[in-house]
Amino acid sequence: MLSLFFSFSSHSATPEQITHIQTIAEQYIIENIEQPAGGTLEAKAANIDSRIFASDCPTELIASSRSTNSNASNITVLVECPEDNWKTYVSVRLIRTGPQATLTTSLNKGEIISAHDVTINMVDLQRLRRQGFSTINAVIGAKVKKNLRSGEIIEQNDICVVCRNDIVTIKAVKSGMTITTKGVALSDGSHGEQIRVKNSKSNRIIDARVSDISEVTVIF
Structure with a gap:
């Protein structure tokens, strides 16, 4: 994909100038886009039409972008030299x-x-269709909701740490004190997700957060 440009010139940019522009654009991405937790971020600039006007800018090139979306597949970066009045x-x-x-x-x-049953692999996050899990502890003890093959990345919709109709322990935490009781999960949930639970004693339906296998927590 060719970069977008404002004007062509009879004085084409040199290969060295093109490479420098690409490097500045890549550096901008690396320095300004959030890196995945525990992972890596690489930036690869697209080809630039050599017919654009560029110069050996007397000062450092300036890079900017309207987007800082770390989940984007591509980001357009503006590289410019105000002193020589050109940009691309x-x-x-x-x-x-x-x-x-x-x-x-x-x-x-x-x-x-x-x-x-599980290991951690480094994968291309851009190819993930849905949210997965970055730690093994997040999935150990969870129940799979469909048949899964060896080598598959575990997605959040594939498992439930607390599953619908499971008998769960409800932990009510208030001012450092914890009271426990039993309840029934009314929906599936993974670690940290909020689900609805029916208190078996009072029959009251509450919102609680999944905190462990067959356990939910309510903080007052």
């Missing part, structure tokens, strides 16, 4: 890799994930 837009591709929990064995619907 460069499309930069983002390559984000990060840790994702991946199955090492095939599991059938209803089976529980154990430590030997």
Whole structure:
């Protein structure tokens, strides 16, 4: 994909000038876009039409962009030299890799994930269709909701740490004190997700956050 540009010139940019513009655009992305937790961020500038006007700018080139979306596949960066009155837009591709929990064995619907069933692989986050898990602890003990093959990345919709109709422990925390009771989960949930739970004693339906296997917590 060619970069966008404002004007052509009979004095074409040199290969060195083109490379410098691309490097400035890539550096801008690396310095201004959030890196994935535990992962890496690479930036690859698109080809630039050599017919654009550019010069050996007497000062450092200035880069900017309207977008800082770390989940974008491509970001357009404006590179300019105010002193020599030229500018060009460069499309930069983002390559984000990060840790994702991946199955090492095939599991059938209803089976529980154990430590030997899962590992962490570094994957291209741009190719993920849905949210996954970056740690093994987030999926150990969870129940799979469909058949999963070895090598598959575990997505949030694939599992439930607390599953609908499970009997759960409800922890009510207030001013440092904790009271526990039993309840029934009314929906599926993963670690940190909020679900609705029915208190078995009072029959009251409450919102609680999944805190562990078969456990939810309410903080007052």
